[in-house]
Amino acid sequence: MSSATDPDAFTGATPDNALRDADRAAGPMLAADGTPLKRSLNRALRAQKLRALGLIAPLLLFIIITFIAPIADMLFRSVENDIVSQTLPRTVVALEDWNGEGAPDEETFRALGADLVVAAELKNHTRLGSRLNYETVGMSSLFRQSGRDVDDIGEVYADQFIVLSEAWEEPATWVALMADPDWVAEQSEWAAQEDPIGPEPAFALSEQAQEALPRTARSYAQFAQIIQSEDEDSPTEEEPWNIVYQALYEDLSQGYVTGIYSGELAQLLDNAASAVGGFEQMSVRDFFLEEVDDDWADPEVWGTIKAFSSPYTAGYFLSSVDMQLTPQGIESQPEDQQIYMLLFQRTMFMSLTIMFSCILLGYPIAFLLSNLPLRTSNLLLILVLLPFWTSLLVRTSAWKVLLQQEGVINDILVWIGLIGDGSRLQLINNQTGTIIAMTHILLPFMILPLYSVMKTIPPHYVRAAKSLGATPWTAFWRVYFPQSVPGIGAGSILVFILSIGYYITPEIVGGTTGTFISNRIAYHISSSLNWGLAAALGSILLALVLVLYYLYDRIVGIDNVSLG
């Protein structure tokens, strides 16, 4: 990075130079041990490279784990969206054929019912509800309400199966039907212990159950797993949920194949299969629409679920630019919910204002410092470095105290009679407050690069211009100023980059109108808990900063960042 450590800048005896010498020599040179010099030097060079990398490796690893991985995680979260497909796996599959008009068919509602029972047991439905509520308002309460009611789905069938045969009420019947024989053996061995060690072996489905009764098997397996993990109970002692009976009814009434089971179980199933035709029926679709919430008839609700069913989404990025993903495709947000473009514009506008105020205030100071004798300028430089070194919170609290309506600045203005006591200026909790405080905080970052550039401008040019008849203004504007432009560029980019990512100062003195995009990111992480949106906003901001830094590196070089 730095020129003095650049390999080509070394003039002394380095392996590199010796290598070139060896190339120029006529015959093959030999090292002391008889190997060709070239190979010997190459080996030394390789060892040196490895040693350097070995010294850097621990830190590199440390930064990658503690810093780069978190940034990557944030980028990942800005597109990650597996909550819908994980919570509603059946529904997502069933919705694939839905054409987007009206409420979907009975099949889809059955899938929804089966998914929601599981989600409600795991208390995932509220999380999903709040996730979808970011996209369509009302989803949160819809899911909460539905989670309470879904237990009733399949109750009709449960009762009828039990009337048909008492065996359907017995957990043992279900275990015999569903469980893998190996699991049954393991489980009884575990239960036979006096003082069972560890949890019950995890439930396993039998292959024949999956073949004969696929839906029932899937529902039952989820039931057994949740019973074991959430309730720390055993499927051998619990009657299945109503939804399992619902699944059994569906399996038996739709193409049930006899002959997979044998003995008593086959008898039981065959009896049930021939009886289901005469069962009193219950439409899950009607249940949802009439008893749970008629919002389920709204195609928009289903459209939202379908639109966000893929495991990755551009939805957060679209939200960040006031667009939204709807069933009909990408649309702009309703007028009253467009806040992010405004916020980005405001962040840009305020950062530019701060940058220009810093140029305006920093230029005269840097000019003065670079033209004074070294002793005086070093002394005055302390006045610039002290704020630079003072804690950010100290400076922010100072401004909070000074800018208040009852604060020192207003007091002085009233005292010298500039304003009346009744018309004290509102200097804080708005854009004015943020701009004043941040200009003060970032001013040293403008003065220091400007000063270091101006120090290198030779004074003779201006003198020559004057002796050739230029007025002081022309000499400054046409001769001095163009030479100081690189300093302005460096300082401006630095101040701009720092200010667009600022959080603390706008949060404290900015009120509601003087806040930046970073305050919104913080709000989404800690208050609204919309992490995906926070991550998307953060990614956009990060991209912006990296582009600016790339420019900074091209113009100034990151190495030249001075630390005072």
Place this chain on the structure above:
Amino acid sequence: MELPPYASLGEKIWHYTYLVLCGLIFFFLIAPILTIIPLSFNAENFFTFTPGMLALDPDAYSLKHYRDFFTNSQWQDAMWNSIKIAPVATLISVGLGTLAAVGLSQSHVPFRRAIMAILISPMIVPLIISAAGMYFFYSRLGMQGTYWGVVLAHAALGIPFVIITVTATLVGFDRSLTRASANLGAGPVRTFFKVQMPLILPGVISGGLFAFITSFDEVVVVLFVGSAGQKTLPWQMFIGLREQISPTILAVATILVTISILLLTGVELLRRRSEKMRGMSPG
């Protein structure tokens, strides 16, 4: 900046206007920091100068906000948390950072630019983004809200400063000294500690000071990565400023200003010493 004797009246007026302007800007830079010092001795719970203070009435001044800082358990916990976190984070940054800076200053380092970009990145990325990323990632690892989570995060933030200052010191390091030492029979470790380390020590210490200040003054990352158990001094000040603004903040601020003046002096002395040791004229 001397005015030539032949300057016209207009030039003279402009010259003095310019000096006054510069004075005002210096005032803008320094006044806010100095104003809070007398305010922190206010006997009332106000944030402005009381008539008694303006009349220099001794009764209008008191140390009660300082007493509050040293007796209030919230402020004391915050101070101890800061003292527990910053030095450990600094040690990690300085240890790993110095090692890597020595490696980076070798003449043949593959991918030097890419490595440097990665090592400097914590300084470039806005704090709120680092904080968000660390919050997400450390939550996955179960490190969110733990002492070590905050320490590691702060160490990462301090590393660019150590890298920059130490590599800058190493630029002026005379490499023949290590060769001489090797020639005299010292191993690489002995050479590092006996020859190289004493010469680059000023750079290492000032890098350490930067890393310490970064951690000690940091609030955004600790706000997200830490929990109530890691509430540091800046965090407590942030809460104080956002919710119930109490004059104790001004006492804390004054103490911190004093510390930064001491640190500023320390870094300046080290810089001079480093330049003297490398045979440069003190600037």
